[in-house]
Amino acid sequence: MYQSEFTKFMDGFLAEHPEVDSERRELRLTLWDRQPDLDDQRRWKESRVPQKPYVYQPD
Secondary structure: OOOOHHHHHHHHHHHHOHHHHHHHHHHHHHHOOOOOOHHHHHHHHHOOOOOOOOOOOOO
């Protein structure tokens, strides 16, 4: 099966440095895999200001 040079490099790098994969998983949990705060989302929607049809037109 074909593997690109980059895939071969990354497989070798991760085999030599297993701590990189564990750090990646840990950082993913802190940034992406978390429950959204529904109260924050509600407040952001309520505080949104509608944009004018033509932004550069003076009032």
